[in-house]
Amino acid sequence: MEKIIAIWLGLAVSEPTSFLIKSGIFLAVCGATLFVALAASYPAVHDTLHNVRHALAVVPCH
Amino acid sequence: MSLNLCAVFAFFFVSFLPGVTVWAEDLNIYFKTTPRIELLRPYADPANMSLLITGADGRPVKQGVVDIRLDAPEPGGFFSTDFPFVEGTRLSEMRMELRQGRANWKFLLPIRGEYRLAVVVRTADGGKASKDFKFYVRENQKKWFALTGFSIGLFLLGLMAGRVFTAVPKSAMVVLFAVALLVESSQAAEPPRIPETENAGLEIEAGTVGRPTAVRWFLTNAEMAAKPNALLTLTITHLEKEKIAFAVERIPVGNEFSMKFQFTDGAEYRVVALAEVPGKPPLRSEKVIGVTATEPPAKASVPALAYFVGLIALGLGAGRWTKRRAVVP
Numbered sequence: 001m002e003k004i005i006a007i008w009l010g011l012a013v014s015e016p017t018s019f020l021i022k023s024g025i026f027l028a029v030c031g032a033t034l035f036v037a038l039a040a041s042y043p044a045v046h047d048t049l050h051n052v053r054h055a056l057a058v059v060p061c062h
Numbered sequence: 063m064s065l066n067l068c069a070v071f072a073f074f075f076v077s078f079l080p081g082v083t084v085w086a087e088d089l090n091i092y093f094k095t096t097p098r099i100e101l102l103r104p105y106a107d108p109a110n111m112s113l114l115i116t117g118a119d120g121r122p123v124k125q126g127v128v129d130i131r132l133d134a135p136e137p138g139g140f141f142s143t144d145f146p147f148v149e150g151t152r153l154s155e156m157r158m159e160l161r162q163g164r165a166n167w168k169f170l171l172p173i174r175g176e177y178r179l180a181v182v183v184r185t186a187d188g189g190k191a192s193k194d195f196k197f198y199v200r201e202n203q204k205k206w207f208a209l210t211g212f213s214i215g216l217f218l219l220g221l222m223a224g225r226v227f228t229a230v231p232k233s234a235m236v237v238l239f240a241v242a243l244l245v246e247s248s249q250a251a252e253p254p255r256i257p258e259t260e261n262a263g264l265e266i267e268a269g270t271v272g273r274p275t276a277v278r279w280f281l282t283n284a285e286m287a288a289k290p291n292a293l294l295t296l297t298i299t300h301l302e303k304e305k306i307a308f309a310v311e312r313i314p315v316g317n318e319f320s321m322k323f324q325f326t327d328g329a330e331y332r333v334v335a336l337a338e339v340p341g342k343p344p345l346r347s348e349k350v351i352g353v354t355a356t357e358p359p360a361k362a363s364v365p366a367l368a369y370f371v372g373l374i375a376l377g378l379g380a381g382r383w384t385k386r387r388a389v390v391p
Contacts, residue, residue, distance in 0.1 A: 019228060019382060023223070023227060026223050027374060027375060030216075030371060031367065034371065035363075038366065039360075039367060055204070055205055056205065056212060056366075059144060060142045060366070062327075
């Protein structure tokens with residue numbers, strides 16, 4: 001159904017392009033999540049994940 | 063005239079220079095850690111560090127002082143350690159009196175890498191010698207296991223997403239990964255509880271991660287300070303981890319002892335000094351200090367984040383490849 005609507009609206013893209021777009025968005029969301037979890041200095045996040053940061057050996061902490 | 067000059071030079075070489083070089087070569091400096099260096103790990107238990115200074119005859123030097131300087135490993139490689147601000151900085155700098163040719167202290171090593179220990183010995187009879195030691199501390203194996211597990215988890219996340227994005231999914235399934243990392247903590251030994259005294263004081267600069275802080279203990283009682291003959295036990299404890307970060311036990315001091323010590327973590331530390339003065343009750347001084355943390359620079363986080371996102375991207379590619387391989391005959 002969504003494919004029919006996409007074609008009708010002229011938004012249809014090829015399968016490889018669709019994969020690239022979805023993957024790009026997914027990577028951006030994952031990168032942002034990882035940044036907040038492992039690199040951001042928000043006290044609440046930092047204090048909760050402080051031990052996890054140190055446990056990963058390569059993630060810098062204060 | 064020239065003959066006189068030659069005589070002066072000859073006297074200089076014969077009498078002075080050999081004396082200095084012979085002393086420098088005659089003093090042997092040995093460094094030992096317990097547990098041995100291969101077993102040391104960052105933020106595990108504090109290492110007992112020991113220096114032994116002997117003369118040419120192999121006997122320990124009776125009297126002398128030793129200047130000790132410990133530097134943290136230099137930054138290097140693609141990834142930073144978990145304490146980037148400590149890398150390449152001075153960890154401690156102090157002078158200790160030798161007891162039967164030995165100087166002992168405890169130190170909690172903060173990061174992996176090659177440490178540099180510079181030792182300069184001065185004996186009571188004017189002898190002097192110096193030696194630099196380098197020793198490598200390996201990372202805690204638990205951390206490498208945790209990193210491997212986390213990396214595999216990210217790759218699998220990418221793999222699943224790659225498979226889902228390649229074909230129209232009929233149903234979505236959310237898999238939650240819960241990683242519980244238990245960090246062992248060992249109980250730090252506490253000095254005996256003796257009431258605090260006003261006959262001795264402790265002065266500690268404001269501590270900041272990344273630079274050494276001056277720590278000074280001194281006798282305030284004029285009568286005691288006039289006849290300095292104290293034995294000092296100084297202990298610095300990381301309160302959150304409940305580990306001893308630094309300790310010296312019953313070292314002979316005058317009426318004061320000062321050192322530079324880097325508090326490597328932005329947390330609370332307790333500094334306890336216990337002095338034994340002959341004919342007097344033990345003098346106890348204590349201070350709890352909060353160390354200012356410093357946020358790691360962004361460039362230190364980039365390699366780790368790039369590595370993690372790269373793993374997910376690799377998983378996406380692998381997921382697409384496995385899905386297409388299964389569908390296309």
